[in-house]
Amino acid sequence: MRILLVEDDEALALGLTRNLERQGWQVDRLADGRQAMAKGLVEQYDVCVLDLGLPGADGMTVLREWRSQGAAQPVLVLTARDTSHDRVAGLDAGADDYLVKPFDPPELAARLRALKRRSEGRTSETLRLGRLRMDLAHRELFLDDEPFYLSPREFALTEMLMQRAGRVLNKEAIVAKLSSWESDFSENSVEVYVHRLRKRLAPCGLAIRTVRGFGYVMELDAPAAQSQPA
Structure with missing residues (x-):
């Protein structure tokens, strides 16, 4: 935020x-x-x-x-x-x-x-997508019931993607939300963080898909999700 x-x-x-x-x-x-x-x-x-x-x-x-x-x-x-x-x-x-x-x-x-x-039209402090659950009030992330740790900026980017799961999140919006006057955050930075998150979230059965010229979409990766234990 x-x-x-x-x-x-x-x-x-x-x-x-x-x-x-x-x-x-x-x-x-x-x-x-x-x-x-x-x-x-x-x-x-x-x-x-x-x-x-x-x-x-x-x-x-x-x-x-x-x-x-x-x-x-x-x-x-x-x-x-x-x-x-x-x-x-x-x-x-x-x-x-x-x-x-x-x-x-x-x-x-x-x-x-x-x-x-x-x-945002939400009534809950919890975001869920597949096996991933985000507690916004306590700034905590869980894979099933186990804590799943991310850096503050990785967490913030994951929050934005989960809030728009299945819809495109453009780079400009990410830069605007994750920048501050003391800490610049460029479109190149977005690409670096998305690359990191892809690796981190792949075991969770989630994928971050690039929509060329527009931005990114977080969605369930069905084959990966099916390979994980219930």
């Missing part, structure tokens, strides 16, 4: 970034409202965490501009303003959720997962 975190409290932003990155998410961090306004309109994010008290432009102005320009990414407003009037104003401006400071980081993470789940 790629997240835009807009928070001008440096200590809080750094702590949140580290917490979210430990869960394998890509986090881009900004502290200025005007910069956030522009980035939210040109970059692709799974969810945005937006403080209201920002320099440059306040969070409410940023949110209204995003929505007026058609930016549809889920937005969680993060603020110390805790009155009913403030919450109603934030939700009416286009926020999808509202979390008041101080808060517990695990609650923030759970809310972000829920926003992403709703945006």
Whole structure:
């Protein structure tokens, strides 16, 4: 999951970034409202965490501009303003959720997962394909009932492919989701990671098929699946 975190409290932003990155998410961090306004309109994010008290432009102005320009990414407003009037104003401006400071980081993470789940039309925190099961809440992967370990980026790519199982996932979407400002991720990187995953997932009865000029499709590899024990 790629997240835009807009928070001008440096200590809080750094702590949140580290917490979210430990869960394998890509986090881009900004502290200025005007910069956030522009980035939210040109970059692709799974969810945005937006403080209201920002320099440059306040969070409410940023949110209204995003929505007026058609930016549809889920937005969680993060603020110390805790009155009913403030919450109603934030939700009416286009926020999808509202979390008041101080808060517990695990609650923030759970809310972000829920926003992403709703945006994808899912009701479960579990993805399944063949013998592979992915627990999105705990960032764990299982082959049958045994843990199956992948690197954070391999896990993120597998998640994207499982979410679109049987449908094409294009390279541009992979680059957009797995890149961050501090860590570039090119189309050549995609090819390297897909090559790795093909080898890792072959024993699971899964195949990653290249659709030339478009991208990749994850699907059941029937012969391999039949050769595995039930």
